[in-house]
Amino acid sequence: KLDTQRRERERAAAAAAQREANAEAELFRREVGEIAPLAVPPRASMSRNPPPPLPVQTRLDEEAVLHEAISDEFDPEVLLETDETLSYCRPGVSQDVVRKLRRGDWIVQAQIDLHGMRREEAREALAEFIRESVKRGLRCLRVIHGKGLGSIGKEPVLKGKVRAWLVQKSEVIAFCQARPHDGGAGAVVVLLQPGAAPAQAKL
Known part of the structure; x- marks a missing residue:
C-alpha cells in the first residue's frame, strides 16, 4: 500500500512538471511569434589533404647561422x-x-x-x-x-x-x-x- 501511494505521488509530480514545461514552451512560442529559418550560405568544402607545414623557424635558424658565420x-x-x-x-x-x-x-x-x-x-x-x-x-x-x-x-x-x-x-x-x-x-x-x-x- 505504501509503495502504491509513493508511485502515485511520483506520477502526479511528473505530470505536474510536464504540464509546467508545456505551459512555458507555449508561452515562449506566443512571445516569439512566427519564425523563419536563417538563410545559411553553402559551406566551403575543406580539402582532406592539407598542405605540408613550412618549417619557418628552422629556416630562420639556418639563416641566422649563416649570418653568424665566422671566416677562416x-x-x-x-x-x-x-x-x-x-x-x-x-x-x-x-x-x-x-x-x-x-x-x-x-x-x-x-x-x-x-x-x-x-x-x-x-x-x-x-x-x-x-x-x-x-x-x-x-x-x-x-x-x-x-x-x-x-x-x-x-x-x-x-x-x-x-x-x-x-x-x-x-x-x-x-x-x-x-x-x-x-x-x-x-x-x-x-x-x-x-x-x-x-x-x-x-x-
Whole structure:
C-alpha cells in the first residue's frame, strides 16, 4: 500500500512538471511569434589533404647561422691588438677586464673542447657554443684548443684560429690565455658582454 501511494505521488509530480514545461514552451512560442529559418550560405568544402607545414623557424635558424658565420680568412691583427699570451680586449672595454680574467675573478660557467677537431669542425662548434651560451645568458666561458703537440710541425694551428674566430664575434668583449691549472697555453677564457644578443651580420 505504501509503495502504491509513493508511485502515485511520483506520477502526479511528473505530470505536474510536464504540464509546467508545456505551459512555458507555449508561452515562449506566443512571445516569439512566427519564425523563419536563417538563410545559411553553402559551406566551403575543406580539402582532406592539407598542405605540408613550412618549417619557418628552422629556416630562420639556418639563416641566422649563416649570418653568424665566422671566416677562416679573417686576420685579427689588422683591426685588433693582441699579445703573445692570446689576450684581447675589445676597444672601449677597460683593460681591468682582461686583468680580472687572468686572475680568475670570473667564474667559468661553461666550456668547449676543440682539441683534436678539424678546422671546419672546430669553427662550427665554437660558433654554436657561443650562440647557445648567449641564449642561456652566460658570461664567462673556457675554450680548449690544445697546444698543437699532435699537429704537423708541432704548431698550435687551432690556437691562432680560435683567436681569429673569437674577435669576429661581437658578443665577445675580452679573452685571455687560461691560467696554468685551467689549461694554460692550451685554452682561453672568454668573456661575453652582458645581455649579449646574436649579431645580425658577420664577415
